Amino acid sequence: MTIRLLLADDQALVRGALSALLGLESDLEVVAEVGAGDLVLPAVLEHRPDVALLDVEMPGLDGIAAAAEVRRAAPDTRVLIVTTFGRPGYLRRALHAGAAGFVVKDTPAAQLADAVRRVHAGLRVVDPALATDSLVAGESPLTPRETDVLRAARDGASVAAVAKRLFLSEGTVRNHLSAAIGKTGAANRAEAVITAEGNGWL
Amino acid sequence: MTIRLLLADDQALVRGALSALLGLESDLEVVAEVGAGDLVLPAVLEHRPDVALLDVEMPGLDGIAAAAEVRRAAPDTRVLIVTTFGRPGYLRRALHAGAAGFVVKDTPAAQLADAVRRVHAGLRVVDPALATDSLVAGESPLTPRETDVLRAARDGASVAAVAKRLFLSEGTVRNHLSAAIGKTGAANRAEAVITAEGNGWL
DNA sequence: TCCCGGGCCTGACATTTGTCATGCCCGGGA
DNA sequence: TCCCGGGCATGACAAATGTCAGGCCCGGGA
Structure with missing residues:
Protein backbone atom coordinates (compact mmCIF):
# COMPACT_ATOMS: atom_id res chain seq x y z
CA MET A 1 0.00 0.00 0.00
CA THR A 2 2.02 2.99 -1.24
CA ILE A 3 1.58 6.60 -0.22
CA ARG A 4 0.82 8.76 -3.25
CA LEU A 5 2.48 12.19 -3.29
CA LEU A 6 2.16 15.55 -5.01
CA LEU A 7 5.16 17.91 -5.10
CA ALA A 8 4.87 21.68 -5.51
CA ASP A 9 7.98 23.85 -5.72
CA ASP A 10 8.80 26.61 -8.17
CA GLN A 11 12.36 25.43 -8.75
CA ALA A 12 12.28 22.56 -11.21
CA LEU A 13 15.62 21.21 -10.10
CA VAL A 14 14.59 21.03 -6.46
CA ARG A 15 11.28 19.47 -7.46
CA GLY A 16 12.98 16.80 -9.48
CA ALA A 17 15.56 16.18 -6.81
CA LEU A 18 12.95 15.76 -4.09
CA SER A 19 11.11 13.43 -6.40
CA ALA A 20 14.24 11.32 -6.78
CA LEU A 21 14.85 11.35 -3.04
CA LEU A 22 11.33 10.25 -2.13
CA GLY A 23 11.20 7.81 -5.02
CA LEU A 24 13.97 5.83 -3.34
CA GLU A 25 11.52 4.82 -0.62
CA SER A 26 9.57 1.76 -1.61
CA ASP A 27 6.37 2.85 0.11
CA LEU A 28 6.26 6.31 -1.50
CA GLU A 29 5.27 7.26 -5.01
CA VAL A 30 5.28 10.73 -6.59
CA VAL A 31 2.19 10.95 -8.79
CA ALA A 32 2.28 14.67 -9.72
CA GLU A 33 4.59 17.66 -9.75
CA VAL A 34 3.66 21.31 -10.22
CA GLY A 35 5.62 24.53 -10.23
CA ALA A 36 3.03 27.13 -9.25
CA GLY A 37 0.56 27.58 -6.43
CA ASP A 38 -2.53 27.89 -8.59
CA LEU A 39 -1.79 24.54 -10.24
CA VAL A 40 -1.90 22.69 -6.94
CA LEU A 41 -5.64 22.32 -6.56
CA PRO A 42 -6.33 21.12 -10.13
CA ALA A 43 -3.54 18.57 -9.82
CA VAL A 44 -4.85 17.39 -6.46
CA LEU A 45 -8.34 16.96 -7.85
CA GLU A 46 -7.02 15.04 -10.82
CA HIS A 47 -4.57 12.74 -9.05
CA ARG A 48 -6.02 12.54 -5.53
CA PRO A 49 -2.68 12.16 -3.76
CA ASP A 50 -2.52 11.09 -0.11
CA VAL A 51 -0.03 13.79 0.82
CA ALA A 52 0.83 17.11 -0.87
CA LEU A 53 4.26 18.64 -0.23
CA LEU A 54 4.00 22.39 -0.81
CA ASP A 55 6.65 25.09 -0.83
CA VAL A 56 5.56 28.45 0.57
CA GLU A 57 7.29 30.73 -1.92
CA MET A 58 5.67 30.08 -5.28
CA PRO A 59 4.33 32.17 -8.14
CA GLY A 60 0.59 32.41 -8.60
CA LEU A 61 -0.56 31.46 -5.14
CA ASP A 62 1.60 30.88 -2.11
CA GLY A 63 1.80 27.43 -0.58
CA ILE A 64 -0.23 28.39 2.47
CA ALA A 65 -3.13 29.67 0.41
CA ALA A 66 -2.89 26.55 -1.73
CA ALA A 67 -3.02 24.47 1.44
CA ALA A 68 -6.26 26.17 2.44
CA GLU A 69 -7.75 25.44 -0.98
CA VAL A 70 -6.77 21.79 -0.77
CA ARG A 71 -8.12 21.53 2.74
CA ARG A 72 -11.48 22.78 1.54
CA ALA A 73 -11.84 20.98 -1.76
CA ALA A 74 -10.04 17.71 -1.02
CA PRO A 75 -9.92 17.13 2.73
CA ASP A 76 -8.58 13.60 2.28
CA THR A 77 -5.29 14.96 0.95
CA ARG A 78 -3.06 15.91 3.84
CA VAL A 79 -0.72 18.86 3.40
CA LEU A 80 2.95 19.02 4.42
CA ILE A 81 4.56 22.43 4.01
CA VAL A 82 8.23 22.24 3.01
CA THR A 83 9.82 25.65 2.98
CA THR A 84 13.11 27.50 2.87
CA PHE A 85 12.26 30.02 5.55
CA GLY A 86 11.32 29.02 9.06
CA ARG A 87 9.37 32.16 9.72
CA PRO A 88 7.17 32.01 12.80
CA GLY A 89 4.22 33.60 11.02
CA TYR A 90 4.44 31.03 8.23
CA LEU A 91 4.07 28.19 10.67
CA ARG A 92 1.14 29.83 12.40
CA ARG A 93 -0.64 30.59 9.15
CA ALA A 94 0.11 27.14 7.74
CA LEU A 95 -1.40 25.37 10.72
CA HIS A 96 -4.34 27.74 10.60
CA ALA A 97 -4.84 26.87 6.95
CA GLY A 98 -5.12 23.22 7.90
CA ALA A 99 -1.63 21.97 7.10
CA ALA A 100 -0.73 18.75 8.88
CA GLY A 101 3.01 19.35 8.93
CA PHE A 102 5.68 22.00 8.53
CA VAL A 103 9.29 21.17 7.64
CA VAL A 104 12.19 23.50 6.91
CA LYS A 105 14.49 22.79 3.99
CA ASP A 106 17.57 22.50 6.12
CA THR A 107 16.37 19.48 8.03
CA PRO A 108 18.31 16.31 7.15
CA ALA A 109 17.12 14.58 4.01
CA ALA A 110 16.63 11.31 5.85
CA GLN A 111 13.83 12.79 7.92
CA LEU A 112 11.64 13.88 5.05
CA ALA A 113 10.26 10.45 4.23
CA ASP A 114 9.45 9.95 7.91
CA ALA A 115 7.65 13.25 8.03
CA VAL A 116 5.58 12.20 5.04
CA ARG A 117 4.68 8.90 6.68
CA ARG A 118 3.70 10.56 9.94
CA VAL A 119 1.54 13.09 8.21
CA HIS A 120 -0.11 10.32 6.25
CA ALA A 121 -0.73 8.44 9.50
CA GLY A 122 -2.69 11.42 10.78
CA LEU A 123 -0.01 12.89 13.02
CA ARG A 124 1.11 16.49 13.12
CA VAL A 125 4.75 17.17 12.18
CA VAL A 126 6.32 20.40 13.35
CA ASP A 127 9.94 21.36 13.90
CA PRO A 128 10.08 21.84 17.70
CA ALA A 129 12.57 24.71 17.61
CA LEU A 130 10.37 26.53 15.16
CA ALA A 131 7.28 25.93 17.26
CA THR A 132 8.81 27.68 20.25
CA ASP A 133 9.99 30.54 18.02
CA SER A 134 6.46 30.89 16.83
CA LEU A 135 5.18 31.09 20.39
CA VAL A 136 7.76 33.68 21.33
CA ALA A 137 7.21 35.82 18.26
CA GLY A 138 3.45 35.75 18.71
CA GLU A 139 0.88 36.85 16.23
CA SER A 140 1.40 39.84 14.03
CA PRO A 141 0.86 43.03 16.02
CA LEU A 142 0.09 44.95 12.83
CA THR A 143 -3.44 45.95 11.94
CA MET B 1 34.74 5.13 -15.17
CA THR B 2 32.45 7.12 -12.84
CA ILE B 3 32.48 10.85 -12.30
CA ARG B 4 33.08 11.71 -8.65
CA LEU B 5 31.06 14.63 -7.26
CA LEU B 6 31.06 17.01 -4.33
CA LEU B 7 27.84 18.81 -3.36
CA ALA B 8 27.74 22.10 -1.47
CA ASP B 9 24.42 23.65 -0.45
CA ASP B 10 23.36 25.08 2.87
CA GLN B 11 19.96 23.41 2.84
CA ALA B 12 20.41 19.83 3.95
CA LEU B 13 17.21 18.69 2.32
CA VAL B 14 18.18 20.08 -1.07
CA ARG B 15 21.65 18.64 -0.72
CA GLY B 16 20.28 15.21 0.04
CA ALA B 17 17.73 15.44 -2.73
CA LEU B 18 20.31 16.44 -5.31
CA SER B 19 22.45 13.57 -4.12
CA ALA B 20 19.56 11.18 -4.68
CA LEU B 21 18.87 12.64 -8.10
CA LEU B 22 22.45 12.38 -9.29
CA GLY B 23 22.92 9.02 -7.63
CA LEU B 24 20.34 7.61 -10.03
CA GLU B 25 22.81 8.05 -12.87
CA SER B 26 25.09 5.07 -13.18
CA ASP B 27 28.11 7.09 -14.24
CA LEU B 28 27.89 9.58 -11.36
CA GLU B 29 28.85 9.16 -7.74
CA VAL B 30 28.52 11.67 -4.90
CA VAL B 31 31.61 11.32 -2.73
CA ALA B 32 31.16 14.31 -0.39
CA GLU B 33 28.54 16.78 0.81
CA VAL B 34 29.10 20.00 2.72
CA GLY B 35 26.79 22.70 4.00
CA ALA B 36 29.07 25.74 4.20
CA GLY B 37 31.43 27.55 1.85
CA ASP B 38 34.50 27.28 4.02
CA LEU B 39 34.16 23.50 4.17
CA VAL B 40 34.38 23.16 0.39
CA LEU B 41 38.14 23.37 -0.03
CA PRO B 42 39.04 20.92 2.77
CA ALA B 43 36.53 18.42 1.40
CA VAL B 44 37.88 18.85 -2.12
CA LEU B 45 41.43 18.26 -0.94
CA GLU B 46 40.38 15.19 0.98
CA HIS B 47 38.17 13.55 -1.63
CA ARG B 48 39.56 14.93 -4.90
CA PRO B 49 36.21 14.95 -6.74
CA ASP B 50 36.08 15.42 -10.51
CA VAL B 51 33.30 18.00 -10.32
CA ALA B 52 32.14 20.24 -7.46
CA LEU B 53 28.56 21.53 -7.50
CA LEU B 54 28.42 24.73 -5.46
CA ASP B 55 25.49 26.88 -4.41
CA VAL B 56 26.18 30.61 -4.31
CA GLU B 57 24.27 31.49 -1.15
CA MET B 58 26.04 29.72 1.68
CA PRO B 59 27.21 30.61 5.17
CA GLY B 60 30.91 31.04 5.77
CA LEU B 61 32.07 31.70 2.26
CA ASP B 62 29.92 32.17 -0.80
CA GLY B 63 30.05 29.63 -3.60
CA ILE B 64 31.90 31.94 -5.95
CA ALA B 65 34.69 32.60 -3.50
CA ALA B 66 34.84 28.88 -2.79
CA ALA B 67 35.11 28.28 -6.54
CA ALA B 68 38.12 30.57 -6.70
CA GLU B 69 39.76 28.68 -3.83
CA VAL B 70 39.18 25.34 -5.52
CA ARG B 71 40.48 26.68 -8.80
CA ARG B 72 43.72 27.70 -7.14
CA ALA B 73 44.34 24.75 -4.83
CA ALA B 74 42.88 21.89 -6.85
CA PRO B 75 42.73 22.86 -10.52
CA ASP B 76 41.79 19.32 -11.57
CA THR B 77 38.41 19.66 -9.86
CA ARG B 78 36.00 21.46 -12.16
CA VAL B 79 33.38 23.70 -10.63
CA LEU B 80 29.70 23.88 -11.57
CA ILE B 81 27.74 26.64 -9.86
CA VAL B 82 24.13 25.67 -9.09
CA THR B 83 22.18 28.58 -7.74
CA THR B 84 18.72 29.85 -6.95
CA PHE B 85 19.20 33.32 -8.38
CA GLY B 86 20.15 33.92 -11.99
CA ARG B 87 21.72 37.27 -11.29
CA PRO B 88 23.86 38.60 -14.12
CA GLY B 89 26.66 39.64 -11.78
CA TYR B 90 26.79 36.17 -10.27
CA LEU B 91 27.43 34.60 -13.65
CA ARG B 92 30.11 37.12 -14.49
CA ARG B 93 31.88 36.68 -11.18
CA ALA B 94 31.55 32.91 -11.31
CA LEU B 95 33.19 32.66 -14.71
CA HIS B 96 35.85 35.08 -13.58
CA ALA B 97 36.52 32.87 -10.57
CA GLY B 98 37.17 29.97 -12.91
CA ALA B 99 33.86 28.13 -12.74
CA ALA B 100 33.27 25.83 -15.69
CA GLY B 101 29.49 25.99 -15.57
CA PHE B 102 26.56 27.94 -14.20
CA VAL B 103 23.09 26.44 -13.78
CA VAL B 104 19.98 27.95 -12.24
CA LYS B 105 17.83 25.90 -9.91
CA ASP B 106 14.76 26.16 -12.05
CA THR B 107 16.23 24.30 -15.00
CA PRO B 108 14.66 20.87 -15.51
CA ALA B 109 16.11 18.15 -13.31
CA ALA B 110 16.90 15.98 -16.30
CA GLN B 111 19.46 18.47 -17.53
CA LEU B 112 21.59 18.54 -14.42
CA ALA B 113 23.36 15.23 -15.03
CA ASP B 114 24.13 16.33 -18.57
CA ALA B 115 25.56 19.58 -17.31
CA VAL B 116 27.80 17.64 -14.96
CA ARG B 117 29.01 15.40 -17.77
CA ARG B 118 29.71 18.32 -20.06
CA VAL B 119 31.64 20.16 -17.40
CA HIS B 120 33.61 17.03 -16.70
CA ALA B 121 34.36 16.70 -20.40
CA GLY B 122 35.95 20.12 -20.35
CA LEU B 123 33.09 22.08 -21.86
CA ARG B 124 31.60 25.25 -20.53
CA VAL B 125 27.93 25.11 -19.48
CA VAL B 126 25.98 28.36 -19.27
CA ASP B 127 22.27 29.06 -19.47
CA PRO B 128 21.99 30.99 -22.75
CA ALA B 129 19.20 33.31 -21.57
CA LEU B 130 21.24 34.22 -18.55
CA ALA B 131 24.32 34.86 -20.63
CA THR B 132 22.52 37.48 -22.70
CA ASP B 133 21.08 39.06 -19.55
CA SER B 134 24.58 39.28 -18.25
CA LEU B 135 25.74 41.02 -21.38
CA VAL B 136 22.85 43.48 -21.27
CA ALA B 137 23.24 44.26 -17.60
CA GLY B 138 26.96 44.82 -17.97
CA GLU B 139 29.46 45.10 -15.22
CA SER B 140 28.67 46.84 -11.98
CA PRO B 141 28.82 50.61 -12.46
CA LEU B 142 29.49 51.08 -8.76
CA THR B 143 32.92 51.97 -7.48
C1' DT C 1 56.05 69.00 -17.48
C1' DC C 2 51.15 70.16 -17.20
C1' DC C 3 46.53 68.91 -17.55
C1' DC C 4 42.62 65.92 -17.07
C1' DG C 5 39.52 62.51 -15.18
C1' DG C 6 38.12 59.42 -11.64
C1' DG C 7 37.75 58.02 -7.01
C1' DC C 8 37.14 59.72 -2.56
C1' DC C 9 35.89 63.04 0.79
C1' DT C 10 33.40 67.16 2.99
C1' DG C 11 29.98 70.71 4.37
C1' DA C 12 25.75 73.51 3.04
C1' DC C 13 21.00 73.26 1.44
C1' DA C 14 16.24 71.46 0.11
C1' DT C 15 13.29 67.56 0.42
C1' DT C 16 11.48 63.62 2.52
C1' DT C 17 10.49 61.00 6.41
C1' DG C 18 9.03 59.99 11.12
C1' DT C 19 6.58 61.77 15.35
C1' DC C 20 2.97 63.80 17.77
C1' DA C 21 -1.43 65.92 19.03
C1' DT C 22 -5.86 66.11 17.51
C1' DG C 23 -10.29 65.14 15.39
C1' DC C 24 -13.97 62.46 12.87
C1' DC C 25 -16.56 58.20 11.71
C1' DC C 26 -18.00 53.59 12.57
C1' DG C 27 -18.95 49.00 14.63
C1' DG C 28 -18.73 45.98 18.51
C1' DG C 29 -18.86 44.97 23.31
C1' DA C 30 -20.01 46.27 28.41
C1' DT D 1 -26.65 53.51 26.09
C1' DC D 2 -21.76 54.71 26.43
C1' DC D 3 -17.12 53.69 25.52
C1' DC D 4 -13.23 51.93 23.08
C1' DG D 5 -10.33 50.71 19.33
C1' DG D 6 -9.34 50.81 14.46
C1' DG D 7 -9.23 53.33 10.21
C1' DC D 8 -8.70 57.69 8.16
C1' DA D 9 -7.29 62.41 7.95
C1' DT D 10 -4.78 67.04 9.01
C1' DG D 11 -1.09 70.13 10.33
C1' DA D 12 3.21 71.23 12.59
C1' DC D 13 7.76 70.12 14.00
C1' DA D 14 12.30 67.65 14.24
C1' DA D 15 15.37 64.45 12.22
C1' DA D 16 17.12 61.84 8.49
C1' DT D 17 17.92 61.68 3.63
C1' DG D 18 19.27 63.15 -1.01
C1' DT D 19 21.59 66.77 -3.94
C1' DC D 20 25.09 69.87 -5.12
C1' DA D 21 29.36 72.47 -5.64
C1' DG D 22 33.71 71.97 -4.63
C1' DG D 23 38.42 70.28 -2.77
C1' DC D 24 42.25 66.68 -2.42
C1' DC D 25 45.05 62.98 -4.36
C1' DC D 26 46.81 60.00 -7.90
C1' DG D 27 47.91 58.00 -12.42
C1' DG D 28 47.82 58.37 -17.32
C1' DG D 29 48.20 60.91 -21.61
C1' DA D 30 49.63 65.29 -24.34
Missing part, protein backbone atom coordinates in the same frame (compact mmCIF):
# COMPACT_ATOMS: atom_id res chain seq x y z
CA PRO A 144 -4.59 44.95 8.43
CA ARG A 145 -4.11 48.46 7.13
CA GLU A 146 -0.63 48.76 8.58
CA THR A 147 0.24 45.48 6.93
CA ASP A 148 -1.03 46.77 3.58
CA VAL A 149 0.95 49.96 3.81
CA LEU A 150 4.13 48.24 4.93
CA ARG A 151 3.80 45.72 2.13
CA ALA A 152 3.35 48.51 -0.39
CA ALA A 153 6.44 50.22 0.95
CA ARG A 154 8.49 47.04 0.73
CA ASP A 155 10.08 47.85 -2.63
CA GLY A 156 11.30 51.24 -1.48
CA ALA A 157 8.38 53.26 -2.80
CA SER A 158 8.05 56.78 -1.43
CA VAL A 159 5.21 57.87 0.83
CA ALA A 160 3.62 59.70 -2.06
CA ALA A 161 3.73 56.60 -4.28
CA VAL A 162 2.24 54.39 -1.60
CA ALA A 163 -0.48 56.94 -0.91
CA LYS A 164 -1.42 57.04 -4.57
CA ARG A 165 -1.42 53.27 -4.92
CA LEU A 166 -3.64 52.76 -1.87
CA PHE A 167 -5.81 55.85 -2.38
CA LEU A 168 -4.79 57.32 0.95
CA SER A 169 -3.56 60.67 2.10
CA GLU A 170 0.21 60.97 2.57
CA GLY A 171 -0.27 61.80 6.22
CA THR A 172 -2.22 58.60 6.74
CA VAL A 173 0.48 56.55 5.08
CA ARG A 174 3.08 58.16 7.28
CA ASN A 175 0.94 57.38 10.28
CA HIS A 176 0.53 53.72 9.46
CA LEU A 177 4.22 53.42 8.73
CA SER A 178 5.08 55.12 11.96
CA ALA A 179 2.84 52.71 13.84
CA ALA A 180 4.41 49.73 12.09
CA ILE A 181 7.88 51.02 12.90
CA GLY A 182 6.93 51.40 16.53
CA LYS A 183 5.31 47.99 16.81
CA THR A 184 8.21 46.16 15.18
CA GLY A 185 10.74 47.93 17.35
CA ALA A 186 12.48 49.21 14.25
CA ALA A 187 14.22 52.53 13.73
CA ASN A 188 12.90 53.19 10.25
CA ARG A 189 10.85 51.85 7.40
CA ALA A 190 13.48 49.55 5.97
CA GLU A 191 14.11 47.83 9.28
CA ALA A 192 10.41 47.47 9.88
CA VAL A 193 10.05 45.74 6.52
CA ILE A 194 12.90 43.40 7.35
CA THR A 195 11.65 42.31 10.75
CA ALA A 196 8.06 42.01 9.57
CA GLU A 197 9.17 39.85 6.66
CA GLY A 198 11.41 37.79 8.92
CA ASN A 199 8.44 36.99 11.12
CA GLY A 200 6.22 36.18 8.19
CA TRP A 201 3.86 39.07 8.87
CA LEU A 202 3.70 40.34 5.31
CA PRO B 144 34.30 49.78 -4.68
CA ARG B 145 33.47 52.38 -2.06
CA GLU B 146 29.95 52.86 -3.32
CA THR B 147 29.47 49.12 -3.18
CA ASP B 148 30.72 49.02 0.41
CA VAL B 149 28.41 51.78 1.50
CA LEU B 150 25.38 50.36 -0.26
CA ARG B 151 26.06 46.94 1.21
CA ALA B 152 26.32 48.45 4.68
CA ALA B 153 23.04 50.26 4.16
CA ARG B 154 21.29 47.10 3.00
CA ASP B 155 19.70 46.25 6.34
CA GLY B 156 18.16 49.68 6.75
CA ALA B 157 20.95 51.17 8.82
CA SER B 158 20.94 54.95 9.09
CA VAL B 159 23.58 57.16 7.51
CA ALA B 160 25.10 57.76 10.93
CA ALA B 161 25.38 54.03 11.62
CA VAL B 162 26.98 53.33 8.25
CA ALA B 163 29.40 56.21 8.74
CA LYS B 164 30.48 54.86 12.09
CA ARG B 165 30.87 51.32 10.81
CA LEU B 166 32.99 52.41 7.85
CA PHE B 167 34.87 55.22 9.60
CA LEU B 168 33.56 57.84 7.20
CA SER B 169 31.94 61.21 7.59
CA GLU B 170 28.17 61.25 7.27
CA GLY B 171 28.43 63.55 4.30
CA THR B 172 30.64 61.07 2.50
CA VAL B 173 28.23 58.25 3.12
CA ARG B 174 25.38 60.34 1.81
CA ASN B 175 27.40 61.15 -1.23
CA HIS B 176 28.27 57.55 -2.06
CA LEU B 177 24.66 56.59 -1.56
CA SER B 178 23.53 59.40 -3.79
CA ALA B 179 25.95 58.24 -6.49
CA ALA B 180 24.71 54.67 -6.17
CA ILE B 181 21.13 55.85 -6.40
CA GLY B 182 21.94 57.79 -9.54
CA LYS B 183 23.87 54.98 -11.20
CA THR B 184 21.20 52.38 -10.52
CA GLY B 185 18.47 54.66 -11.79
CA ALA B 186 16.70 54.37 -8.45
CA ALA B 187 14.73 57.01 -6.61
CA ASN B 188 16.10 56.25 -3.16
CA ARG B 189 18.32 54.04 -1.10
CA ALA B 190 15.92 51.12 -0.81
CA GLU B 191 15.36 50.90 -4.53
CA ALA B 192 19.07 51.15 -5.18
CA VAL B 193 19.67 48.21 -2.85
CA ILE B 194 17.03 46.18 -4.61
CA THR B 195 18.29 46.71 -8.14
CA ALA B 196 21.92 46.29 -7.12
CA GLU B 197 21.11 43.02 -5.39
CA GLY B 198 19.04 41.85 -8.33
CA ASN B 199 22.04 42.33 -10.60
CA GLY B 200 24.42 40.62 -8.24
CA TRP B 201 26.45 43.78 -7.64
CA LEU B 202 26.56 43.48 -3.86
